[in-house]
Amino acid sequence: MEFAERIGDGRVVLIIDEFPLLVEHYRPVLSLLQKAWDLKLSRTNIMLIIYGSSVSVMESEILAYKSPLYGRRTGQWRLTEIPFFYIGEFLPGYTIEDLMKVWGVTGEIPAYLLQFSSNKSFDENVVERVLFKGAFLYEEAEFLLREELREPANYFAILQAIASGRNRFGEIVNATGLDKSLVSKYLTVLQRLGIVKREVPVTATMKEVSKRGST
Incomplete structure (x- = not known):
């Protein structure tokens, strides 16, 4: 409330970074922010x-219907990886x-690209930044899945099955x-997160589309 009083008539941009972490440690912040916004x-x-x-967390806890902040947003933007042709600038x-x-290793994510050095070969970067125990990217994939998913063991099992070539539902x-x-x-959750995608043959009928598909 005091912050609102200090703003005056000037244009102010307030950015709250990693808001889900704040919600995780102090859930009442959702109701407090809602009250501050409304009043x-x-x-x-x-x-x-x-x-x-x-x-x-952003979708289920902050933007969802049950959230105190529901109905107050004016827009949302889901950030994706940078286009491939920008990788050369890194x-x-x-x-x-x-x-x-x-690209196959970093997925066009700037924070990952910054881990690679242009003074070293691709193989050297992979060994030092990905395969070396304790490196930034060594356990990144597992860490991200555990952060996003509530039952990571089952998701790991599915991803391992897909990685081994079992890409049909059955x-x-x-x-x-x-x-x-x-x-x-x-x-469905993995597709929503952009980790896997479903594909069907271009010649498949509508009936086959509902049953067939590979991941």
Whole structure:
């Protein structure tokens, strides 16, 4: 409330970074922010930006219908990876072939690209920044999944099945030993997070599309 009083008539941009972490440690902040917005902040010339890297928390806890902040947002923007042709700016001197290899490892994420040095070869960067125990990217994939998902063991089982070549729904069910309904649910979540995607043959009929598909 005091912050609103100090704003005056000027244009102010307030950015709250990693808001899900604040919610996790102090859940009443959602109701407090809602109250502050309704009583004071909405009447000022302020642009409030709430940012969070945890997609699941942002969607289920902050933007969802049950959230105290529901109905107060004016827009949302889901940030994605940078386009491939910008990777060369992080690693000048790398060939297109090497940049393609880097893309396969980093997924066009700036924080990951910054871990690679243009003064070292692709192989050297992978050994030092990905395969070396304790390196920034050594356990990054597992860390991100544990942050986003509530039952990571089941998701790991599904991803391991897909990585081993079992990319059809029935094959994934058999490989994981999980119930069909659970596999379907988990695959939907993985698709929403952009980790996997469903593909069907271009010649498939509508009936086949509802049943067939590979991941």
